[in-house]
Amino acid sequence: MYDKEKIIKNFSPLIKSSIKKYFANYISYEDAYQDGVVKILELLESYKGGGKVSLECYLKYQLKYFYMQKFFKRKLENEKTYTKIYQTKDDETIEVLELIVDENIDIQKDIETNEMIKKVREIVSTLPQKQKEVIEYKFYENLKNKEIAERMKIKEDTVKEYYKIAKKKLKDKFIENGIDIKE
Structure with missing residues (x-):
């Protein structure tokens, strides 16, 4: 065909x-x-x-x-694999790629991620109350500015201003604490 x-x-x-x-x-x-x-x-x-x-x-x-x-x-x-180096009787070095999954890799990544989340939450908690609320609503609850304004009983422009100020403070604090930020 x-x-x-x-x-x-x-x-x-x-x-x-x-x-x-x-x-x-x-x-x-x-x-x-x-x-x-x-x-x-x-x-x-x-x-x-x-x-x-x-x-x-x-x-x-x-x-x-x-x-x-x-x-x-x-x-x-x-x-998820690792390499072992073996020495033979003839003093030849042999690298063997072990196809055994190293479960510690995933566990280590999870631990690092959890520590990072905890550190970020601690930094967010240092913000003034209104700014902290805006950040929490925006990022932890994924609310839009209009929804945040309704919940907080403030104007939408005020939400934007709190967010702008909080973002600047957080950026500075993240840099101080060695947290890599990507904009």
């Missing part, structure tokens, strides 16, 4: 560019390339022509998506 060799030849540059983009330091380029060829062959089997999407477009986006998924899966695995 399809000239598979011609299709693979035509999509070879896309496979190569995807590998370079997502797997710059990939140990086996040839394995990654073969994965792409196999994926194209699978896609040819599953493609049902006659729709709004051409074969070329279908293959292009499915192949890119395939490599992106593979990249992110590999990245997650690498974040």
Whole structure:
């Protein structure tokens, strides 16, 4: 039905560019390339022509998506693995990538996140009452300025002013406490 060799030849540059983009330091380029060829062959089997999407477009986006998924899966695995170095009898050093998940990585990230949230809440609690309320309503309850004004029984412009002042104070306090802020 399809000239598979011609299709693979035509999509070879896309496979190569995807590998370079997502797997710059990939140990086996040839394995990654073969994965792409196999994926194209699978896609040819599953493609049902006659729709709004051409074969070329279908293959292009499915192949890119395939490599992106593979990249992110590999990245997650690498974040959860660790390397051990062994010394052999002949004094050769061998690095072995242990594929055992290091559960402490996720726990450590959770602890750091919780500590950061706690620190931010402590800093917010140092604001004057009205400014603190505006920040809490805005960020912890996701209320709009109009809703905050109704709850606090003040004008919307006053909410904006409290927010502007609180934001400046918080920015300064975050910098003092070594909290990285992104605007």
